[in-house]
Amino acid sequence: MKIKKFMAPNMSEAMKQIRLELGDQAVILNSKVVQRKGFLGFMKKRNIEVIAAVDPDAGKNGTVQTAPAYSLKTERGEKPARAPDASVRSEKESLKKEIAELKKVVREVSKFANPAYQKYPLPVQKRLNSGSQQGLDESLLLEIGDALYEEWEKANGNLAEEEILKQAKALLQKKLSRFTYGRGRRKYVNLIGPTGVGKTTTLAKMAARAVLERKEKIAFITTDTYRIAAIEQLKTYANLLNVPLEVIYKLSDFKKAIDKFSDFDRIFIDTAGRNYRERQYVRELSGLIDFQAEMDTFLTLSLTMKEKDMKEVVDSFQSIRIDRFIFTKLDETSTYGAAVNLMEQYGKGCAYVTNGQDVPDDMLEATPGIFAEYVFGENGK
Numbered sequence: 463m464k465i466k467k468f469m470a471p472n473m474s475e476a477m478k479q480i481r482l483e484l485g486d487q488a489v490i491l492n493s494k495v496v497q498r499k500g501f502l503g504f505m506k507k508r509n510i511e512v513i514a515a516v517d518p519d520a521g522k523n524g525t526v527q528t529a530p531a532y533s534l535k536t537e538r539g540e541k542p543a544r545a546p547d548a549s550v551r552s553e554k555e556s557l558k559k560e561i562a563e564l565k566k567v568v569r570e571v572s573k574f575a576n577p578a579y580q581k582y583p584l585p586v587q588k589r590l591n592s593g594s595q596q597g598l599d600e601s602l603l604l605e606i607g608d609a610l611y612e613e614w615e616k617a618n619g620n621l622a623e624e625e626i627l628k629q630a631k632a633l634l635q636k637k638l639s640r641f642t643y644g645r646g647r648r649k650y651v652n653l654i655g656p657t658g659v660g661k662t663t664t665l666a667k668m669a670a671r672a673v674l675e676r677k678e679k680i681a682f683i684t685t686d687t688y689r690i691a692a693i694e695q696l697k698t699y700a701n702l703l704n705v706p707l708e709v710i711y712k713l714s715d716f717k718k719a720i721d722k723f724s725d726f727d728r729i730f731i732d733t734a735g736r737n738y739r740e741r742q743y744v745r746e747l748s749g750l751i752d753f754q755a756e757m758d759t760f761l762t763l764s765l766t767m768k769e770k771d772m773k774e775v776v777d778s779f780q781s782i783r784i785d786r787f788i789f790t791k792l793d794e795t796s797t798y799g800a801a802v803n804l805m806e807q808y809g810k811g812c813a814y815v816t817n818g819q820d821v822p823d824d825m826l827e828a829t830p831g832i833f834a835e836y837v838f839g840e841n842g843k
């Protein structure tokens with residue numbers, strides 16, 4: 463008995479090979495569909511593996527092969543036994559399935575038709591695509607793509623989508639970990655940034671937590687004297703928290719306030735942040751306060767802003783030493799990539815993100831992990 467394994471793209475091709483090598487007497491013992499990893503692992507090749515056998519003595523004594531699954535000998539016009547029908551049917555079925563799968567792949571590929579991602583396996587492309595929908599910079603995505611691709615190869619292409627998602631998050635989290643996060647420990651907390659982004663509200667949230675959670679002795683200082691309403695707004699929070707507020711009109715007022723609050727734990731400084739004069743003013747402050755040792759300056763930006771505008775704001779504040787960002791209004795958007803891009807571009811972390819108008823609840827102390835979750839997690843679908 464001679465047994466041999468054949469591999470062909472389809473059954474009729476396999477038959478040809480078998481007939482050629484083993485002759486008409488050959489019988490098929492087994493056949494199955496096998497997937498072979500194709501180019502880059504994502505265009506899988508489907509092959510039929512057929513095990514066929516021939517008994518060289520069979521013709522001589524006229525014995526019939528025991529229970530052949532499929533005899534090739536049909537030249538006398540006999541109908542093959544049932545088995546071939548079943549096998550043809552199952553081949554038809556699997557072809558149908560294959561066509562459906564191919565259609566799905568084509569649909570997916572056209573969805574991810576970013577040419578820059580085409581070098582990656584499909585599940586990696588899919589992840590990068592969702593990052594791209596979140597507005598993450600292309601260069602960062604390609605970096606993540608390369609790292610995911612490496613993992614994919616290490617695993618011989620056996621990486622489930624959930625695993626790729628987990629790794630994408632972990633990669634981003636690790637990358638962002640080189641910056642500093644959280645509220646900081648310095649005595650003066652200064653919020654700067656464009657009007658309307660939520661500086662005063664965020665400052666109130668931070669102050670309320672300092673008082674309620676950490677029992678700190680705090681005070682407010684505001685330099686936003688452009689609008690009466692702005693002072694009233696902060697006064698309301700100061701009254702609610704029962705803490706003092708000083709309104710600063712000129713630099714000497716600031717000096718007085720610093721003396722007055724010398725034994726306080728933390729001073730929250732609100733600014734209007736609207737024009738050059740304000741920036742000049744903050745710069746002058748550096749003559750009074752040792753920024754490096756005593757002041758945390760957080761540049762506040764709303765994620766509802768256009769990324770280009772956000773960058774212009776950061777550039778316009780370049781003359782001021784900024785420690786970290788605060789990103790507000792996450793509840794009003796579903797794309798968070800800009801926050802990550804800014805941190806990457808300017809090499810700074812984030813103190814807080816805010817996600818609503820409620821004081822003090824709608825605010826989270828930032829970590830690299832929350833950004834990874836926002837851009838690759840459920841939020842970022």
Ligand SMILES: Nc1nc2c(ncn2[C@@H]2O[C@H](COP(=O)(O)OP(=O)(O)O)[C@@H](O)[C@H]2O)c(=O)[nH]1
Nearest residue numbers: 657658659660661662663790791816817818819
């Ligand atoms: N939806 C939403 N609104 C916010 C958030 N933070 C602040 N706001 C609102 O944005 C508006 C401007 O806030 P304000 O603190 O006065 O901004 P400022 O001009 O930067 O001081 C107010 O109506 C706030 O209630 C936030 O995280 N989410």
Ligand SMILES: [Mg+2]
Nearest residue numbers: 661662686692
């Ligand atoms: Mg304000």
